Amino acid sequence: MDTRIRKPRSRTCELCGRQEVWSDEKGTWKIVTEDGERQVGDPHCLHEWDITGAFTPIETTDA
Template sequence: MSDPDPELRRPTDRTCERCGREEMWRDGSWRVAEVDGERRVGSVYCVHEWDINGTFVPFDDGSGRPAGSA
């Protein structure tokens, strides 16, 4: 019996490495995060560089480990 197809995982939050803007995925789009009642908007003039570094693994095989890991 073969393993089922791995499930696609999606990121739920992201932070700009330049200005600190924080966003969360809500209602089908990225929304500015609110921390302790304060909106984390960062700089409106920033060309955001999101904290994407290759550690996020988009596929999960259901074992709690990323798909393809030992």
């Protein structure tokens, strides 16, 4: 049995709609661009990300 820790790859603010994806290249979150428009949401929002208890960071597989 093989176990690995997963990280979220994308997130959306539940309050203002800001969308971000993880950039392995930069090692940080990057704002999503859709149809040429950055999905920044409200810059003054205290973001509440959609990463909840439903996200399971521990993944096991049969090796």
